[in-house]
Amino acid sequence: MSHKRLFIPGPTEAVPEVLGQQTQWLIGHRSKDYTALYTGIIDKLHQYFETRQHATVLTASGTIWMDITARNMVRKKALAGVCGAFSQRMANTIRDSGKEVTPLEVEWGKAIKPEMVLEELAKDDYDTVAVVHNETSTGVRNPIGEIGAAIKKEYPDVMFVVDAVSSAGGDHLVPENLNTDIIFASTQKCFALPPGLSIAFYSDEAVERARSVPGRGFYTDLIAIHDYYGKKQQNPTTPNISLMYALTYQLDRMLAEGAQARHQRHEAMAQYTRNWAAKDMEMFAEPGYESITVSTIANTQGRDIAGLNGELAKRGYQIANGYGAKLKEKTFRIGHMGEWTLDDVKSLLWHIDEIWRR
Numbered sequence: 001m002s003h004k005r006l007f008i009p010g011p012t013e014a015v016p017e018v019l020g021q022q023t024q025w026l027i028g029h030r031s032k033d034y035t036a037l038y039t040g041i042i043d044k045l046h047q048y049f050e051t052r053q054h055a056t057v058l059t060a061s062g063t064i065w066m067d068i069t070a071r072n073m074v075r076k077k078a079l080a081g082v083c084g085a086f087s088q089r090m091a092n093t094i095r096d097s098g099k100e101v102t103p104l105e106v107e108w109g110k111a112i113k114p115e116m117v118l119e120e121l122a123k124d125d126y127d128t129v130a131v132v133h134n135e136t137s138t139g140v141r142n143p144i145g146e147i148g149a150a151i152k153k154e155y156p157d158v159m160f161v162v163d164a165v166s167s168a169g170g171d172h173l174v175p176e177n178l179n180t181d182i183i184f185a186s187t188q189k190c191f192a193l194p195p196g197l198s199i200a201f202y203s204d205e206a207v208e209r210a211r212s213v214p215g216r217g218f219y220t221d222l223i224a225i226h227d228y229y230g231k232k233q234q235n236p237t238t239p240n241i242s243l244m245y246a247l248t249y250q251l252d253r254m255l256a257e258g259a260q261a262r263h264q265r266h267e268a269m270a271q272y273t274r275n276w277a278a279k280d281m282e283m284f285a286e287p288g289y290e291s292i293t294v295s296t297i298a299n300t301q302g303r304d305i306a307g308l309n310g311e312l313a314k315r316g317y318q319i320a321n322g323y324g325a326k327l328k329e330k331t332f333r334i335g336h337m338g339e340w341t342l343d344d345v346k347s348l349l350w351h352i353d354e355i356w357r358r
């Protein structure tokens, strides 16, 4: 298959040497070798995210953490910030697990603010708050640090869960600074790995909460995951060992670059894309809350986005149309995450300008 440079918000470009790690011989997942591989990964995650919280890697994409949240954190009632398609999925997952959830909805393109969360928390007896950090459909970056601080100051027993699927590993996030009890990501986004693993950090309080919540399932049981690591430093079920090889290798590359440097690289790509868009379009996200890993641009000139992607494909590039029926053709998205550099973004945007003859 021909190689298209993926400027979509995941999966994103994975470099050949990372992909190549997956061709190593398999090992038993109950062997000492696997324990060494997995504990090495956990160590590197602790280093990169500068955290002392518990870290885990599950063989499942990030969405599993919505089910884990619903089945382990929510005792009775959750408040879920809804500002786009992925945060809507979290609210639906909690509802569909038979727990109560109040969606705290804002217009798509707008951010969830701490005062909105506090206002809602004062109205009812909530035990969990879930907020997406980087809403990949709208390109909004919610102020989770401020939200976490506001919640924990007034409601220290409320669990704070953050979906950082499309930002962690690019946007630098330190769980302790954000007051998160669970924060999770998928490997195919800023980690620039194939899809199939999710990475999460969780607090002691999250463990305590989960122990008291019945009906956690098996694959989604945070206590099973936590206790198995405590006893055996392994996963409760058979992990994708090939992807673990790729992950350990990629974490070395990420540590060599440094979390701050990676953050700055993502910020520079986002800033350049915003300036480029401002020539005759607008960002979809409200000013001050734009994502640094994906730019959602309002198609104010009514250009043919599917047609643009067809032309880009001929040149070996791919971007993303707007998410779902609501935003398709009305917006388009440029994912600038993972491996991409400012020069890569400049070349992509040069090609788009050329196609549009801007």
Ligand SMILES: Cc1ncc(COP(=O)(O)O)c(C=O)c1O
Pocket: 009, 010, 061, 062, 063, 064, 086, 132, 134, 135, 136, 137, 163, 164, 165, 166, 186
């Ligand atoms: C913010 C956000 N949450 C959740 C998901 C779902 O992730 P996955 O498909 O890895 O389960 C995505 C995927 O794009 C996302 O962007």
